[in-house]
Amino acid sequence: MSTQSNSLEKQVGWNREEMAKRAALDIHDGAYVNLGIGIPEKVVQYVPEGREVIYHTENGLLGMGEAPAPGEEDSELINAGKKMVTAIPGAAYFHHADSFAMIRGGHIDICVLGAMQVAENGDLANWSTGAKDAIPAVGGAMDLVAGVKTIYIITQHCTKAGEPKLVESCSYPLTGQKVVKRIYTDLAVIDISTDGFKLIELAPGIDFDTVRDQTGARLIDGRT
Amino acid sequence: MIDKRFDSPAEVVADICDGATIMIGGFGEAGSPIELIHALIDLGAKNLTVVNNNTGSGHVGLAALIENRQVSKMICSFPRTANSTVFPDLYQVGEIELELVPQGTLAERIRAGGAGVPAFYTATSVGTELAEGKEIRNFEGRDYVLEYGLKSDFALIKCEQADRYGNLIYNKTARNFSPIMAMAAETTIAQAGACVEAGELDPEVIITPGLFVNRIVTVADPARESRLVAEGRRYP
Structure with a gap:
């Protein structure tokens, strides 16, 4: 089904921006x-007015700003995705061991990541499909999920092939065990609760049964 | 008199021998000591174990060192990058070894190695395939995996400014792994954008104190890896 919003039709689901x-x-x-890299990077643009948020990038910058203006790019000022960025007034640079002390030591409040699969107990798989011919690459994903206080996931509810990404247990190699707190998909906002996946909000034009049918594990209706 | 300044990249890498373990600073191109790496290619030392977050890009710098078949093993967190084909191609045919380490664990292993800490426990990777076969210990109700400190024979790093004692300051996110690699290596070699007299750097802003650094060579206008890659350049 299409989840793209369209001004001429009734909106169904959330697109990537939403x-x-x-x-x-x-x-x-x-x-x-x-x-994280991908849709999570877009979160910067939508933090509500009046909130001051400091962005950390694990390659050694606290106070990451927007993309540089043309002509202002600096190849020695980049983010974890190796894109050129800027530093806000009040930013700080530091080396990699300090950067991961911030992460592992529980000093970063929130991390937003993408996912291949999330299990109903909060297990996350987002670094490898386990394919034999793939080049394994983990980066900082395992450190982030082990150390950051709150892990949010933004992901399509299903794969392009229509397979559920919210599952009873991950079939892909794990990034971390019981680490996810909340998932934002194109269909709904879902919390990891002690009883498993718990729907707390539906996207426009989506009903509970639709979400349940596309979820690979039990889904509780937690709307109040 | 202490003076760690040398005249050329060739001179500072001249004693790197076959089988050495070498930490190379940089995160992608930021902080990559490309002139020192090219001097190492000219030298030709083989069977090297290299520690870096990535595996280089294009056919210059670290990728060229690998392509020249001087590296038998990489220790890194993210061996795939845009424009990175040299390592993946060799890895897939079994011609180069890979030790994959989570990025923060890699950084802490290097820091520990330099700080005289032989091993430590971390929650990173617990319950994943990267913790398989490693000792797990529970502290205050949570499982942690044992990881070992990492040391090397040499570190090749890049900095913005150095003085003749080897005190270093860096530029923005080009700092990344270099300060901890300088601590963990038996011999640390830095290429500096500029080298000044002792006393010219403010002691309050020095990031790497000189005792961690053995040799300095000035490379006033270092090449930019992304520019070389965009131009399709190869080294040698």
Whole structure:
């Protein structure tokens, strides 16, 4: 099914921008935040006015700013995705061991990441499909999920092939065990609760049964 | 008199021998000591174990060192990067070994190695395939995996400014692994954008104190890896 919003038709689901916008509502004022590559990077654009958020990038910068203006690019000022960025007034640089002490030591409040699979107990798989011919590459994903206080996931509810990404247990290699707190998909916002996946909000034009049918594990209706 | 300044990249890498373990600073191209790596290619030392976050890009710098078949093993967190084909191609035919380490564990292993800490426990990778076969210990109700400190024979790093004692300052996110690699290597070799007299760097802003650094060579206008890659350049 199409989940693209269209001004001429009734909106069904959230697109990538809207998923990022919904996640941004849960970034609190004063938070220190690390954003993964892909849709999570878009969260920056949607943090509500009046909230001051400091972005951490694990290659050694606290206070990451927007993309540089043309002509202002600096190849020695980059983010974890190796894209050129800027530093805000009040930013700080540091070496890799300090950067991961911030992560592993529990000093970063929120990390927003993508996912291949999330299990109902909060297990996350987002670094490898386990394919034999693949080149394994993990980067900082395992450190982030082990150390950051709150892990949010932004992901399509299903794969392009229509397979559920929210599952009873991950078939792909794990990034971390019981680490995810909340998932923002194109269909819904879902918490990891002690009883498993718990729907707390539906995207426009989506009903509970639709989400349940596309979820590979039990889904509780947690709307109040 | 202490003076760690040398005249050329060729001179500072001249005693790197076959089988050495070498830490190379940089995260992607930021902080990559490309002139020192090229001097190492000219030298030709083989069967090297290289520690770096990545595996280089294009056919210059670290990728060229690998392509020249001087590296038998990489220790890194993310061996795939845009424009990175040299390592993947060799890895897939079994011609180069890979030790994959989570990025923060890699950084802490290097820091520990330099700080005289032989091993430590971390929660990173617990319950994943990267913890398989490693000792797990529970502290205060949580499982942690044992990881070992990492040392090397040499470190090749890049900095913005150095003085003749080897005190270093860096530029922005080009700092990354270099300060901890300088600590973990038996011999640390830095290429500096500029070298100044002792006393010219403010002691309050020095990032790497000189005792961690053995040799300095000035490379006033270092090449930019991404520019070389965009131009399709190869080294040698």
